[in-house]
Amino acid sequence: MITGLRTVSYPVTDLAAAKAWYQAALERPPYFDEAYYVGFEVGGFELGLVPDGMPGLDGATAYWNSSAIDGEITRLLALGASVHEPLRDVGGGIRVVALRDPYGNQFGLIDNPHFDPAKVR
Numbered sequence: 001m002i003t004g005l006r007t008v009s010y011p012v013t014d015l016a017a018a019k020a021w022y023q024a025a026l027e028r029p030p031y032f033d034e035a036y037y038v039g040f041e042v043g044g045f046e047l048g049l050v051p052d053g054m055p056g057l058d059g060a061t062a063y064w065n066s067s068a069i070d071g072e073i074t075r076l077l078a079l080g081a082s083v084h085e086p087l088r089d090v091g092g093g094i095r096v097v098a099l100r101d102p103y104g105n106q107f108g109l110i111d112n113p114h115f116d117p118a119k120v121r
Helices: 015-026 069-078
Strands: 004-012 032-034 037-042 045-051 061-065 082-091 094-100 106-111
Touching (some): 004 015, 015 037, 015 045, 069 082, 069 094, 069 106
Antiparallel strands (some): 032 037, 082 094, 094 106
16 A cells, blocks of 8 residues: 655765755755665655766656555556566665656655654644
């Protein structure tokens, strides 16, 4: 079951520069800071930076929460979605997949055991 929006990730070409810019823009340090991903907690949700990406107007991906992500992938594929980026562990037990809906839009799913719904404002 999809239970809500959790993360929007932005591809960046220079992770260090993007981290500094978003830290200033969001007025807070990242809560997750690794060479492969930087995450900022904003009002209970996450803004993520992904290195070596292709920034642009179509570059951001919203990730919808599912604690049963394997089953959700199967269900959405049966409904006509296709895999854009396969399911992968991005660290810290967090798993993500990017699908394409039947109309070509990117549709992300995330299983993030660190997400705290109590922080949502």
